[in-house]
Every structure is written in C-alpha cells, then in structure tokens.
Amino acid sequence: MEEASVAFDVNSDPILPDHGGHRNRLRHRARLGGVSALPDYELLELFLFRSIPQRDVKPLAKALLARFGSLPAALSAPLEDMLQVSAMDNKGKALRMTADIALDLALMFEATRRMVAEPLKRTTVISSWSALVSYLKVTLAHEPREQFRILFLDKKNQLIADEIMGHGTVDHAPAYPREIMRRALELSSSSVILVHNHPSGDPMPSQGDIDMTKQIVAAGKPLKITIHDHLIVGREGVASLKQIGAF
Known part of the structure; x- marks a missing residue:
C-alpha cells in the first residue's frame, strides 16, 4: 500500500510516521535540499512516483538510465524504445514501462525543450x-x-x-x-x-x-x-x- 500521508509545515520539518517510507523520505530530502541536489536516478524516481502509485519505482528509474545512458537520453527516447524497458520491484514483481508512463516522461522533455527555446523567440x-x-x-x-x-x-x-x-x-x-x-x-x-x-x-x-x-x-x-x-x-x-x- 501507499505510505501514510505526511504532515508538512513550511516552518518545520515534516512529521514522518515511525514506519517512514521510502517515498516520504525522498520527498523530504528533496524539500530540504532542493531537487537539484538529487542524483539523476532519484530525480527520475521522484517523477515516476506520480505515474506509478504504490510500487517501488527505483529499479525502473535505474533501468531507464542504464538502457539509454543518461537522463536526457531517457526522457527523449522514442516510445517504442521506452516500452522495451522493465525491471523487478522490491517484491520481485515485474514493473514495465507503458505508453502512459512514456508519455509522462515525454511531457517532461517537451517542457524542457520549450523552456530553452523561449529566448530564441524574443x-x-x-x-x-x-x-x-x-x-x-x-x-x-x-x-x-x-x-x-x-x-x-x-x-x-x-x-x-x-x-x-x-x-x-x-x-x-x-x-x-x-x-x-x-x-x-x-x-x-x-x-x-x-x-x-x-x-x-x-x-x-x-x-x-x-x-x-x-x-x-x-x-x-x-x-x-x-x-x-x-x-x-x-x-x-x-x-x-x-x-x-x-x-
């Protein structure tokens, strides 16, 4: 099941439940240190949280980086290549890329592309x-x-x-x-x-x-x-x- 929700106050640290949870810990570190401090696999993992609820997505994030060689290459990969990527989660169950997950990653890449294109318009x-x-x-x-x-x-x-x-x-x-x-x-x-x-x-x-x-x-x-x-x-x-x- 998905980890328990986290009570978060902008003026204090989040109150993590005793049993914690990897997703909550990673979000907590991202809030405190900023997402720029995260390694590529954790940045990708954090994004995949929204695409794949209630699953361990770290192996899939690492599999994507291993398959394509870098975060930019993974985000810009063709759909048919993304769909070939799979991994085993922490329960030994297969976790595969789907067209919807690939679309989510493509949206991140397209947003980045448009951001760097903006200065050229002016x-x-x-x-x-x-x-x-x-x-x-x-x-x-x-x-x-x-x-x-x-x-x-x-x-x-x-x-x-x-x-x-x-x-x-x-x-x-x-x-x-x-x-x-x-x-x-x-x-x-x-x-x-x-x-x-x-x-x-x-x-x-x-x-x-x-x-x-x-x-x-x-x-x-x-x-x-x-x-x-x-x-x-x-x-x-x-x-x-x-x-x-x-x-």
Whole structure:
C-alpha cells in the first residue's frame, strides 16, 4: 500500500510516521535540499512516483538510465524504445514501462525543450548563438536517429518556424533542396539555418553533409534565400560548417 500521508509545515520539518517510507523520505530530502541536489536516478524516481502509485519505482528509474545512458537520453527516447524497458520491484514483481508512463516522461522533455527555446523567440537568432546551441543540444543531442531540421528566419533574422524536414536512420537523414526552398517561400523566409544530428555523438561533418549543404546553398541563390549555416549536433558538441569553411 501507499505510505501514510505526511504532515508538512513550511516552518518545520515534516512529521514522518515511525514506519517512514521510502517515498516520504525522498520527498523530504528533496524539500530540504532542493531537487537539484538529487542524483539523476532519484530525480527520475521522484517523477515516476506520480505515474506509478504504490510500487517501488527505483529499479525502473535505474533501468531507464542504464538502457539509454543518461537522463536526457531517457526522457527523449522514442516510445517504442521506452516500452522495451522493465525491471523487478522490491517484491520481485515485474514493473514495465507503458505508453502512459512514456508519455509522462515525454511531457517532461517537451517542457524542457520549450523552456530553452523561449529566448530564441524574443531576439535575432544569429546574435543569440549560445541560446541557439543550448536549444539544439537539448532537442537533438540524444536523438537516436538522424533528424533534419530547418530554422526559418525572417528579414530581421528572427525565428519564424523550426520544422523537421526529414527523419532518417542512425546515420542518414534525407534533405531535399526543392522542398526546403518551397517551404521557405511559403513562410516568406529570407534565410535559413540547416540543422541535423549525428547519433554517433561526433558532430564533425561527413563529405556527404558538405555536398548536401552546397546543393541547398545553390538552390537558394536564385531565390535570394540565404543559408546562414549548417549545424551538426552530437553528444560531443555542435559543429558549424560555416566556421570550419565547408561552404
């Protein structure tokens, strides 16, 4: 059964029942020390309390981190991958991820993504490079498959839209210059920033990445649509093709 409720006064410590309870103890430590002091598995565990009542969720939290390697990777994992994760609780009973639990974790990730995206809505993107890099790291650094995104900008270099233009495999995402230019014209975008991720972790461009970028640059010239940069995101960092002189 769920542990007994805890009487809590903001001016004093919680009154824990004698038999205590792991959930109450963890909540108590989070209140006193702040959630920032919790290790990743306990932060995830605390969140799972709301998704899975009356069960020992620590093994599942640790299983998620073991399966995906980190908290950001676990939160951003595809649904089908999350559903493969299971663990045994403290009573020896199987505890499996469900679509509802996965959705709860996806909501946490999406809230984080929107939070880091917010500064980009209030300023010119190319003058807020650190904010842009932070946003891209959260959005793509742990994506298990390649994803090709376009940041469409207006004449003031403010963000009009951030759209996924192609999903791919672990090492390739298709990009079609005509489709990118067509969408730019639809949005009245005068410039774009190309973005894709390398699930391998290494953000350095391949020759294919460089050739693709040059094709998109060429497609934009007669339409007077500028390609500001092509950024490649990996767990090891973000590479700018313009800065390394690739186009």
